Amino acid sequence: MLAMLIAAVHPGARLIAANPGDWGIDVLLGELSGLVVIWQSKYFWPLVNRHRQTDIRSSFAAAVANAQAKGYRIRRWVLCVPCSMDAPTARWWDRWRARKQRETGIIIELWHETTLRNLLITPDAAHVRRHYYDPYTSPPIPVQRRAPVRALPEPEAERLDDALFVRQLRAAGHVEVAAAKREYFNAELLARDVADKGLPEELDALAESDAIVHGIWESRFNEHAGRAAADPMLPGLHPDVMRDIRESEHAFPTTLAAGAVHRCGLLHRLVDQRQAGWVAHWRNVAAERGATGTNGGNGEGKR
The missing domain is CATH 3.40.1350 (Trna Endonuclease; Chain: A, domain 1)
Known part of the structure; x- marks a missing residue:
């Protein structure tokens, strides 16, 4: 072109x-x-x-x-x-x-x-x-199948108050976390559906998507933490990471029916699994949780 x-x-x-x-x-x-x-x-x-x-x-x-x-x-x-x-x-x-x-x-x-x-x-x-x-002469672009975005039930929202990913957000100074809870909840539903169906291509797509969001977080974390006068709370880290995830739709496998809400939620799941965090001392925050987080540290959400 x-x-x-x-x-x-x-x-x-x-x-x-x-x-x-x-x-x-x-x-x-x-x-x-x-x-x-x-x-x-x-x-x-x-x-x-x-x-x-x-x-x-x-x-x-x-x-x-x-x-x-x-x-x-x-x-x-x-x-x-x-x-x-x-x-x-x-x-x-x-x-x-x-x-x-x-x-x-x-x-x-x-x-x-x-x-x-x-x-x-x-x-x-x-x-x-x-x-x-030209949209009239080019082949039509296939519409990607998307999993629906579900509302977060109130009991589940209350339970997530004690989740590690919420604690990490609080440690970074976040006051409002309702959107993050909904993202996490919808990513959990998507991951369970993939696990229940057990289709190899969807399982591979989920693993690849996890790796992509983890890579985006790691790149941005290193950038923010490496600054000479870095604030330990890394105030710009969360918005930068989430913006990158939302704007990188083309990088994710189409086999996984994940929209922007689900993709952001996948990172919250990784935070809840003690693989990432939102402050410079995120590993200490994760360690303080012991085995009392939403997933008990084994990567499987409670049903």
Whole structure:
């Protein structure tokens, strides 16, 4: 799609195949014996954050090194991403871009989601938009089956007051926990249904989903806990993790009929199973619970 879009607004642009490498070029305009423009595509999603800075620096360095080794010059280097940068990364990009332009004389640009959308709605790119995005010509997107979201019964809500995942939230300063209880309750219903049916593909999907939410939590926990002046209560950890889970639907296996509520609840289940927490000392909070949590530490909710 990107190659067609670039060719629509820059006739003559073409893809470069990796065999085995692509010289740091995804789409090229110009001749590899003279002056060229290079587009580098990076599928970062759902946003570009500080963890992507090394990839960006490496891609630009590879493009410059190959140009010097192969005997051509880069006039413009364009990074293409399907999303936007968060504020700290945008500041880093602006400074890095200005410094590298001074050092190399290469014009550096960013084509983010807004730039790509603006190009797709131009008359020159109408055929690209129709080919990839026209809802009347593209195959219909299948509707994913979703488990219903159930209301939390009052007796169950009271019982969950003593749950370890609620205690972890309280330790992090959370006052309202009703939504978290409902998320946990619905994830428990989903997990029980999967266990009762015993279908291998659903059991595998549940295990994979658990691993995904655990990985999201771990990445964000390390980020927050690793800050020099980190507050032991890690105040931004919970919202960051839950936002990542809600925005990463594409990463979860479609075999599991889980919506956003269920996916968030899966992480509450892991917290209740002493595999995660919301404060820097979460292991101490878990240890204080002994074997009195909602699941007794064995990963199986009470029926």
